[in-house]
Amino acid sequence: MPNGFVYLDEIIPTAQYEIRYYSANNFTGTRVDGYKAPLAIFSKTAATALKKVSDDLERKGYILRIYDAYRPQKAVNHFVRWSQDAGDIKMKLQYYPKLDKQNLFKLGFIAKKSGHSRGSTIDLSLADKKTGALVDMGSPYDFFGEISYYNTSLVSAKQHANRKLLKDAMAKHGFKPYSKEWWHFTLIKEPFPKQYFTFNVE
Numbered sequence: 666m667p668n669g670f671v672y673l674d675e676i677i678p679t680a681q682y683e684i685r686y687y688s689a690n691n692f693t694g695t696r697v698d699g700y701k702a703p704l705a706i707f708s709k710t711a712a713t714a715l716k717k718v719s720d721d722l723e724r725k726g727y728i729l730r731i732y733d734a735y736r737p738q739k740a741v742n743h744f745v746r747w748s749q750d751a752g753d754i755k756m757k758l759q760y761y762p763k764l765d766k767q768n769l770f771k772l773g774f775i776a777k778k779s780g781h782s783r784g785s786t787i788d789l790s791l792a793d794k795k796t797g798a799l800v801d802m803g804s805p806y807d808f809f810g811e812i813s814y815y816n817t818s819l820v821s822a823k824q825h826a827n828r829k830l831l832k833d834a835m836a837k838h839g840f841k842p843y844s845k846e847w848w849h850f851t852l853i854k855e856p857f858p859k860q861y862f863t864f865n866v867e
């Protein structure tokens with residue numbers, strides 16, 4: 666791992682780590698290239714900021730559920746190849762039921778050059794600190810459709826309040842939200858704003 670990166674579970678041991686692209690439970694239906702272990706790697710700067718988010722939320726009774734952090738460019742390239750294979754729709758019902766997979770990039774749900782590969786972008790949700798149960802955000806992680814837009818009218822007031830709880834906690838410590846995915850945030854003062862890394866997650 667290059668200098669300036671850390672393992673998030675060493676900085677935030679109380680979080681839940683469900684690294685979807687290491688598993689087959691993701692929109693491709695297979696383990697994604699470059700994920701050699703179910704780990705979250707993050708820039709040290711972003712990890713320090715995220716620890717503050719986690720501490721704030723723990724005081725309110727929540728822990729973080731982390732789905733993805735640093736993402737190798739080779740993983741993004743895997744997503745691109747997957748999108749071009751129109752015959753493979755095994756995860757369509759679960760992840761993109763109303764959309765054509767080849768449109769997911771132009772609709773903004775997946776990026777060909779992703780902030781994740783710069784090491785300071787994260788996909789996450791919240792869980793209840795006592796029970797470990799996932800907080801209801803109105804749509805599941807990586808569900809590609811309008812219901813996952815932060816400001817959609819398709820979710821209840823309570824679900825929107827849960828999204829806002831996460832967004833406000835992230836914004837307080839310098840993370841910028843993404844309007845099309847309630848779970849996706851980038852550290853504004855990211856330390857590697859122009860570098861797209863491709864080292865393995867291991």
Ligand SMILES: C[C@@H](N)C(=O)N[C@H](C)C(=O)O
Pocket residue numbers: 773774775776777778779780781788807846849
């Ligand atoms: C694929 C999804 N988890 C995500 O991170 N989407 C954004 C747009 C990205 O690929 O950077």
Ligand SMILES: [Zn+2]
Pocket residue numbers: 781786787788848849850
């Ligand atoms: Zn993301």
